[in-house]
Amino acid sequence: MAEIPKQPAASREEIEDDIVTLYRTDWIFGVNHRIAKAYVEPKANLGYHAHTFYEINFILSGEGTHYMGDRVIPATRGDVFIIPPNHRHAYRGVQSEFYIYNLIFHPRFFEMYLPSLRPLPGFLSLFEVEPLMRATGGFFYHILLKDETLAEITSRLDALHALDQQYESSALIAACECMTIIAILCEEYERTRAAEYKDDAFFSQSLTMIFEHLAEPLTIEALAEAAHLSRSSFLRKFSQTIGMSPHRFIQKERIKSAGQLLRNTGMTVARVAEEVGFYDVSHFVRAFTAAVGYSPTEYRKIELEKAAENKSVGNDYLYRYRFLP
The missing domain is CATH 1.10.10 (Arc Repressor Mutant, subunit A)
Structure with a gap:
């Protein structure tokens, strides 16, 4: 495997210049609807960077090289790369006609629509298992779309980008378009995954x-x-x-799911514990507190206060990502 060339360390001023800020107005229908944004990025010669949201890159034209962690992958028309939160990646050596259509998801999007997405064949493999195994040195697979499928997805991305936010129904339409695109990718992943x-x-x-x-x-x-x-x-x-051991991994995932339920539902702590596989509430409270630093009740209170604060703030930044040395 080819070695990724290291970039020289950036000065403080350069690092500050390289911070990319996403504002509330950058998200279709605002933070409370937790929908994505689609946009085209031309001549995407980008250094290493990471972000706190999911991003799907659709290569529309041209050729370049995509660096994902320690992997070097040729990128050309029809390639699709799913970038989970906090994963380093870069595009280098791109041609002048290299265009990427980016679909970025608010971090709460998958929490909000997970019940509808998880039953899709391929969703768990593509969005949860594969990124985990890639991050730990396991297999890597990306999708290569045929022209007709890429054209269909591009049309849907164009429609998503052009939605008029004045209409109340637009948020639902946007969510449906996003989930349809994800469903198409899951189907392609299941159909074409290499032997x-x-x-x-x-x-x-x-x-x-x-x-x-x-x-x-x-x-x-x-x-x-x-x-x-x-x-x-x-x-x-x-x-x-x-x-880590299977037992530790399972407990980590149960705590993660519990946090999502505490943030997004009104379930009692006992019900949350049961929903994520803890059948002793006191054991759940101890495990959650040890992992998160707060009891489930304290955690929910803090998250609700954060949500209320987010609603009251104007166009402060939502999430930022910086280019990394």
């Missing part, structure tokens, strides 16, 4: 099982069987690939 990734794909079945059955008891034996590995081989490979 060369089948070994890692077998292992990813255990991760999919965790995500789909997080609220249920999960045994090492069942996870190993899903991965087509012996118990000992599964434990060894899981720790090597993910960087």
